[in-house]
Amino acid sequence: MLAAFDKYRHAFLVGLQSSLVYRWNFGIRAIFSFVHLAYVFILWGAAFHGESTIGGFDLGQTLTYFIVILVLQFFIGAFNEDYQISEEIRNGLINQFLLKPINYFGYRASIFISARLVSGLLALVPLILLLPVIGHTLTFPHEDWRLLLGLPALAMSAMIQFTIAYCFGLLTFWFLEIQSFIILSMAIEMMLGGQIFPLDLMPAWLFHISRYLPYYYQMYFPAAILTGRIQDPATAAVGLGFQAFWAIVLLGFASWLWSRGLRRHTAVGG
Amino acid sequence: MALMNYFRIWLACARYSVVRTMMFRFDFIMWALVELFWMVVNVLLVSVIYQHTREIAGWTEYEMLILIGSSMLMQRLLMGFFWSNLFELGRNIRTGHFDFFLAQPGDPLFMVSTRKLDLDSLLNVFIAVALIVYSANRLHLHPGVGNILSFIAFEFCGMLIQYGALLMTVSATFWIIGSQGLEGSYFTLFEFSRLPREAFKGLANAIFVWTLPVVIVSNVPARTLIHGLELSYVPWVVGVTFGWVGLGAWIFRRGLRRYSSASS
Numbered sequence: 166m167l168a169a170f171d172k173y174r175h176a177f178l179v180g181l182q183s184s185l186v187y188r189w190n191f192g193i194r195a196i197f198s199f200v201h202l203a204y205v206f207i208l209w210g211a212a213f214h215g216e217s218t219i220g221g222f223d224l225g226q227t228l229t230y231f232i233v234i235l236v237l238q239f240f241i242g243a244f245n246e247d248y249q250i251s252e253e254i255r256n257g258l259i260n261q262f263l264l265k266p267i268n269y270f271g272y273r274a275s276i277f278i279s280a281r282l283v284s285g286l287l288a289l290v291p292l293i294l295l296l297p298v299i300g301h302t303l304t305f306p307h308e309d310w311r312l313l314l315g316l317p318a319l320a321m322s323a324m325i326q327f328t329i330a331y332c333f334g335l336l337t338f339w340f341l342e343i344q345s346f347i348i349l350s351m352a353i354e355m356m357l358g359g360q361i362f363p364l365d366l367m368p369a370w371l372f373h374i375s376r377y378l379p380y381y382y383q384m385y386f387p388a389a390i391l392t393g394r395i396q397d398p399a400t401a402a403v404g405l406g407f408q409a410f411w412a413i414v415l416l417g418f419a420s421w422l423w424s425r426g427l428r429r430h431t432a433v434g435g
Numbered sequence: 436m437a438l439m440n441y442f443r444i445w446l447a448c449a450r451y452s453v454v455r456t457m458m459f460r461f462d463f464i465m466w467a468l469v470e471l472f473w474m475v476v477n478v479l480l481v482s483v484i485y486q487h488t489r490e491i492a493g494w495t496e497y498e499m500l501i502l503i504g505s506s507m508l509m510q511r512l513l514m515g516f517f518w519s520n521l522f523e524l525g526r527n528i529r530t531g532h533f534d535f536f537l538a539q540p541g542d543p544l545f546m547v548s549t550r551k552l553d554l555d556s557l558l559n560v561f562i563a564v565a566l567i568v569y570s571a572n573r574l575h576l577h578p579g580v581g582n583i584l585s586f587i588a589f590e591f592c593g594m595l596i597q598y599g600a601l602l603m604t605v606s607a608t609f610w611i612i613g614s615q616g617l618e619g620s621y622f623t624l625f626e627f628s629r630l631p632r633e634a635f636k637g638l639a640n641a642i643f644v645w646t647l648p649v650v651i652v653s654n655v656p657a658r659t660l661i662h663g664l665e666l667s668y669v670p671w672v673v674g675v676t677f678g679w680v681g682l683g684a685w686i687f688r689r690g691l692r693r694y695s696s697a698s699s
Contacts, residue, residue: 200623208634212487219484345466348469356479361479362484366486
């Protein structure tokens with residue numbers, strides 16, 4: 166058991182080293198994300214002009230939501246894991262994993278965790294530098310249950326994000342080019358995941374439907390717990406149940422795709 | 436005569452792009468859908484905000500949709516005519532494939548800028564126009580021929596301004612290795628073109644309205660359609676167009692002098 170875990174610990178450490186090599190890429194990406202934050206501040210600042218609240222939340226709470234979403238993207242979001250998996254399948258690099266006693270999902274998940282650790286910590290640098298400017302807008306609720314339920318929600322969100330990216334990467338077993346699928350899916354995920362606007366601002370019936378979809382649990386759900394958009398622990402606990410359901414369904418689907426994909430895969434070369 | 440010659444070259448390239456697109460029809464449909472979805476996302480954002488507020492920086496919902504439509508229209512034109520070409524320019528300089536363009540029967544800048552058309556982007560031009568027409572209709576706008584022509588001219592200038600700025604950025608590849616991140620940084624900056632100029636204050640106004648050509652390119656055509664032509668914008672837009680295209684072309688030609696191929 167411990168030996169099995171040790172393999173993935175080493176994969177994690179290799180991933181950590183590899184991510185540190187690309188620290189500037191992550192850093193530049195983080196800086197541009199904060200340029201996006203300027204867009205969010207200008208747009209919502211103008212929308213709140215003459216309105217004290219929108220959807221029951223004031224400007225500070227709304228901007229806090231977007232800042233949390235931005236930071237979460239770097240800590241739990243899937244970046245280019247789908248492309249990496251796709252490249253490994255297309256170039257035949259995946260063959261080496263078929264011959265080794267290592268689970269490919271576990272290996273990629275270990276790399277994902279290490280990469281997010283590096284990108285998340287790097288994203289904190291511009292945030293800390295900007296704190297004197299944006300610090301006054303941050304307004305967090307203080308209830309203890311938010312952290313208690315928010316942390317498992319974050320862990321499962323990361324798992325859902327990674328598993329969706331993993332599934333898209335596996336599509337390479339069937340399609341040569343998956344970039345258009347990924348960008349199409351990204352538009353849907355960003356919108357229904359609450360990265361474009363807080364989902365609770367949608368018409369009530371649409372918001373209600375969105376709670377049954379996996380996208381809701383990708384980003385909006387943990388951010389809503391941490392920023393006070395979900396107001397009681399009972400709703401958050403029910404949400405955790407739904408989130409666990411989607412995590413299991415997606416893991417099952419990923420496993421099914423892997424076994425079906427391998428049947429189509431042909432390893433060539435000496 | 437030379438102009439006619441260039442037109443014939445462009446036509447040949449356009450024909451090649453159409454044939455190539457038709458060879459990869461599924462890809463064409465997927466990419467057209469991708470762009471359509473992103474356009475829908477932007478429209479939905481505006482619709483959701485206006486469910487809770489009456490105006491954004493003095494712009495009503497349908498005025499905002501005209502602004503979004505103007506921004507989309509210009510971006511689709513830029514992507515349709517120039518994006519792939521400029522995006523590949525950086526890679527070609529690094530790999531040495533840029534030699535191929537130097538050996539072609541025309542000005543290198545023309546040849547690198549016009550080799551490919553992205554038909555999926557051009558297809559979505561119709562969606563952007565439909566959004567503008569629908570919003571104008573809801574606002575009961577009846578712009579005259581002069582205003583429509585001014586709108587088209589401003590959109591054209593906006594496309595050229597963006598082209599100049601992108602060309603300048605990509606031409607940096609002649610000096611530095613790699614222009615990765617260009618796509619992401621362009622889209623991040625271009626987000627600001629979907630905001631009304633009146634929303635920018637202080638430092639943001641200085642950066643995004645007066646220094647970078649991201650707000651003017653969409654706001655001026657949208658305002659022209661909504662309020663009619665304001666003559667004070669004409670010298671501003673024309674000057675900025677010449678400035679950015681001139682700067683982009685100048686940096687490209689300076690870089691060209693440094694280029695020494697990359698083959699072994």
